[in-house]
Amino acid sequence: MRKTAVSILICCAASVQGAWATGQMRPGLWEMSMKSDAFKAIPKMSPQQMEQMRKMGVNVPKMEDGAMVTKVCITKEMAARDQPPIERNEAGCQPRNFQRSGNTYSSDIVCDGAGMKGMGKVNGSFAGDTSFTSVYDFKGTAYGQPVTQHSENSGKWLAADCGSVKPVAEMKPAK
Template identity: 65%
Template sequence: MEQMRKMGINVPQMQDGGLVTKVCISQEMAERDEPPPMEDKASGCQTRNFQRNGSSYSMDIVCDGPQMKGTGRARGTFSGNTSFTSTYDFKGAMHGQPVSQHHETSGKWLSADCGSIKPIGDLMPKK
């Protein structure tokens, strides 16, 4: 893991029973009324039906690629511009094996300067 950190990869750390990682969101990304594009040709996954209602959002995830097949749903709520919570559920198959995932995420604003962490939009595949 230390070698990955030296390569500039943001490796999550365990803290209080959960994974902790830092993600940079640029001001331009934060001002959009949509999530960053998450299409991934390698996995065959796409987001669909993104909806935002006030401080809440939801979207479907559909995967129909050679490595991953299934459907999921993500939901979240913003608490002003300083924090958020979200859940993600997915059922399907990965490399032919059944998968059932549930993730709960929370995040908070740390700083206007991301330092060496690149904005997550720079890491997402382009449409």
């Protein structure tokens, strides 16, 4: 079950990916929040376990009001993109059919990896260049288990300087 929940969260992260690359985000430090029904399947970590992981360099998102909250650095280059980068993540999910009209955007998320198969749809909108909201729905399978998943995402710009938070592209594991 834990492997399934992690795959779903990876797929959810792909849905947020559409937001940070639509050419409407201000570069700098952003706080991203994701509420998902997938969180119910993830074992809870004690504050001590979370602190130990942070000391080991793991970017452990905090949980606030049922949402996973993390800080993300958006570079000038990322903010200037007109569409999300098309890249497959560990779950085999990638955005397709990205569309933007004014301050709204949508994208399909297609998963065809070994552990995850199915289709998702993300719809979102910006309020200027300092905040966004989106909704993501997915239906498919994760490691052979049927999955119907819903998440609500938001982001808000915090500062021009990212401080010690690395840009998203640098957070990915080396291949």
